[in-house]
Amino acid sequence: MPVTVSDITAQLHPLTGDRLQQVQIKDNGIVALTLTLPPMPAAERDRLIEQCKVTVKALPEITDVWVRVNAPAAPEPAPSDGRQPIPGVRHVIAVSSGKGGVGKSTVAVNLAVALADQGAQVGILDADIYGPNVPTMLGMDLAKVGIIKNNRGEDIVEPAFNYGVKMLSMAFLIDRDQPVTWRGPMLNGMIRQFLYQAAWGVLDFLIVDMPPGTGDAQLTLVQSVPLAGAIIVTTPQNVSLLDARKGLKMFQNMGVPVLGIVENMSYFIPPDLPERQYDIFGSGGGSKTATELGVVLLGCIPLEIQLREGGDRGIPIVLSHPESASAQALRQIAQKISHTV
Ligand SMILES: Nc1ncnc2c1ncn2[C@@H]1O[C@H](COP(=O)(O)OP(=O)(O)O)[C@@H](O)[C@H]1O
Numbered sequence: 001m002p003v004t005v006s007d008i009t010a011q012l013h014p015l016t017g018d019r020l021q022q023v024q025i026k027d028n029g030i031v032a033l034t035l036t037l038p039p040m041p042a043a044e045r046d047r048l049i050e051q052c053k054v055t056v057k058a059l060p061e062i063t064d065v066w067v068r069v070n071a072p073a074a075p076e077p078a079p080s081d082g083r084q085p086i087p088g089v090r091h092v093i094a095v096s097s098g099k100g101g102v103g104k105s106t107v108a109v110n111l112a113v114a115l116a117d118q119g120a121q122v123g124i125l126d127a128d129i130y131g132p133n134v135p136t137m138l139g140m141d142l143a144k145v146g147i148i149k150n151n152r153g154e155d156i157v158e159p160a161f162n163y164g165v166k167m168l169s170m171a172f173l174i175d176r177d178q179p180v181t182w183r184g185p186m187l188n189g190m191i192r193q194f195l196y197q198a199a200w201g202v203l204d205f206l207i208v209d210m211p212p213g214t215g216d217a218q219l220t221l222v223q224s225v226p227l228a229g230a231i232i233v234t235t236p237q238n239v240s241l242l243d244a245r246k247g248l249k250m251f252q253n254m255g256v257p258v259l260g261i262v263e264n265m266s267y268f269i270p271p272d273l274p275e276r277q278y279d280i281f282g283s284g285g286g287s288k289t290a291t292e293l294g295v296v297l298l299g300c301i302p303l304e305i306q307l308r309e310g311g312d313r314g315i316p317i318v319l320s321h322p323e324s325a326s327a328q329a330l331r332q333i334a335q336k337i338s339h340t341v
């Protein structure tokens with residue numbers, strides 16, 4: 001006999017009481033729970049969520065359990081610099097680059113999916129107003145932003161969801177065929193709305209795919225929210241390195257820890273001769289780059305056709321070709337990050 005909603009409710013009642021708001025059973029054996037929790041210490045909340053997951057997973061034919069928490073968790077003490085944490089969100093990580101086209105979104109998306117695959121609760125905020133392509137890369141091209149009410153009756157934005165990752169994108173708000181003419185204050189407003197008036201629920205990681213450079217969006221993010229750190233994506237080319245150095249300085253000057261750099265397009269692996277490597281953008285490799293910038297090298301990702309194809313097809317390479325050199329590099333970077341923050 002398949003498990004029913006009332007079975008699950010009965011099992012959870014000793015744990016949750018009337019704080020269990022909704023139970024949904026999806027086709028593939030996934031159970032989605034919604035809890036309404038009063039403010040409580042984060043550790044206590046996490047323990048309750050974990051106990052609910054374990055209890056439901058023990059029931060027959062349940063493949064996974066998703067938990068959404070509706071009420072904000074206890075507000076953590078605001079840091080003295082006025083930065084405001086997002087209730088329920090543990091680590092906000094910015095993925096940044098000096099210039100566009102170096103693979104920032106590719107890295108951000110694959111890291112998000114890899115972290116989710118490792119069991120973390122993950123969100124991604126695509127804050128790149130100039131090239132918001134995270135929805136495409138996550139196979140959510142047709143997703144639209146939903147508006148729901150929070151438990152105080154206020155309108156909040158509901159993230160889209162795929163591959164275990166919640167996602168909001170500037171692409172939801174702009175006409176992709178029109179050049180972007182937003183002024184700084186509008187852009188800042190949108191980023192803040194996506195940070196604070198969104199149903200992110202409980203997240204271990206919120207990855208923010210930043211626009212290239214050191215403009216308004218970077219400043220808004222850095223000044224609004226306490227960041228666990230920034231990851232700088234660069235290629236081994238000299239110009240790109242120079243730009244990366246500028247980005248790095250901005251984060252360092254504003255007191256944001258730089259978790260390290262990711263060298264993308266480090267070398268080329270020809271699909272027909274995978275044992276060969278060509279240093280297209282110059283040799284010397286990642287360690288030289290990291291030494292020059294004085295930061296940790298989180299990893300080097302090769303130039304691989306499958307990586308681009310995965311982005312275009314909306315299936316990130318960590319899922320489509322987990323054995324590939326780039327997928328392995330990306331998974332290792334994800335692991336380093338979850339151990340560092
Ligand atoms: N290591 C790589 N191998 C092959 N293609 C890549 C790699 N990194 C990025 N790309 C491709 O390069 C293009 C630019 O990457 P993207 O992640 O959109 O850069 P950015 O966000 O920095 O502008 C995309 O088409 C992407 O698929």
Ligand SMILES: [Mg+2]
Binds near residue numbers: 104105128133
């Ligand atoms: Mg991008």
